[in-house]
Amino acid sequence: MRRKRIAVAIYDGLLGYEYGIVAELFGLVRPGLEDIWYDYIPCRVERGAITTSHGLTMAPRFGMREFLEADTIVIPGWRSPSHMPRPALVRNLQTAYKNGARIVSICSGAFVLGHAGLLDGRQSTAHWLQTEELQRLFPKTTVMRDRLYVNDGRISTSAGSSAGLDLCLSVIRDDYGVDVANLVARRMVAPSHREGGQSQYIQPAVLAVEDDEMAPILDWMAKHAEDQVPLESIADRFAMSLRTFHRRFRNLTGLAPLNWLNEHRLNRARALLETTDLSIELVAQRSGLGSTANLRKHFERRLRTTPSAYRNAFQLSRSPKS
Secondary structure (H helix, E strand, O other), X not given: OOOOEEEEEEOOOXXXXXXXXXXXXXXXXXXXXXXXXXXXXXXXXXOOOEEOOOOOEEOOOEOHHHHHXXXXXXXXXXXXXXXXXXXXXXXXXXXXXXXXXXXXXXXXXXXXXXXXXXXXXXXXXXXXXOHHHHHHHOOOOEEOOOEOEEEEOOXXXXXXOHHHHHHHHHHHHHXXXXXXXXXXXXXXXXXXXXXOOOEOOOOOOOOHHHHHHHHHHHHHHHHOHHHOOOHHHHHHHOOOOHHHHHHHXXXXXXXXXXXXXXXXHHHHHHHHHHHOOOOHHHHHHHXXXXXXXXXXXXXXXXXXXXXXXXXXXXXXXXXXXX
C-alpha cells in the first residue's frame, strides 16, 4: 500500500489538544507500520508568528501548496466560530477537495469547512456548544447535534476534543483497516472503535444497576450477532419490555439497538475480509449481515466501496506486528 499524505493546518492560536491528537495519531510511526504509514505534513495557513493556545511557538516548514497534493487535510479546531479564515485558506481547501482530497475537521474546525462551502448539502457536527451557531451560519448543512463525528463522503467533522480522537481512528481504519486501527488504539490505550452515531452527551441511567443490567446484554448481542435474533426475543430474554429495552439501550450507547448491531456486524465483516479468505457469502453469514446483497448494501452506504474491493485493499495490511 502506498504511503498517504496528511496535511495539517497550522494557524495562530492553534488548539493544542486537538493538534496533539492529530500529531499523535498521524505523525507518529508505530513499529511494524514504517513502510505504509502517513507522510505527515504540518502546513502554515497564515503569515506571521504562530503561537498555540498553550503559549508554545511553532514554525512549520510547509505551506498551503502541500494541500494540493495531499490525500487528506485536517483542520484541528479553529480560533472561534466568528473568525473568518483567510481567502487563501478557503481557496486552497476548495481546490484540494476538487482534486480528490478528503477534508477532516475537529471541533470548531467545522466552521472553516463551512466558510469554504464544503458543508453545503451535507451532514456535519461540532462541539455541542457550537452546533446551534454552526447551523445558523451555514443553513445549507444539516447539523447532527449529538453525533461524535460525521463522515459524509470526503468531508468529515467531529465534536469537541476527544471525539476528534474517534474520528481520526476512523480515518486510519478506513485507510489501513481494522487491525492497524486497533494496533494504534492499543498503543494509545484508547478505545479502538466508537461509532460516530454515539451521542456526545449520553444521559446516565437513573440507577447504576441499569448499567449493570445492560452490560451483559451488549455482550450477549455481540456474541450472537450472526444469529439474527429478533429484538423482541432479546428483550424477553432479559425480562424487559421492548420499549424499556430500547430506552435503556439508547441511554447507554446513544444508538438504537438495531443500529448498534449493524455497526458491530459491519466491523466484524471488515475484520473477516481483512484476516480470512472466507467467501463473501460466508463473511455475510458469519458477520450477521446475512446475505451478500445486505453486506454490499452496508459497505456501499458506510464505506462507499464493495466487500471485494475492501478485501483487495486491506488484506495487504493485515496482521501487523504489535
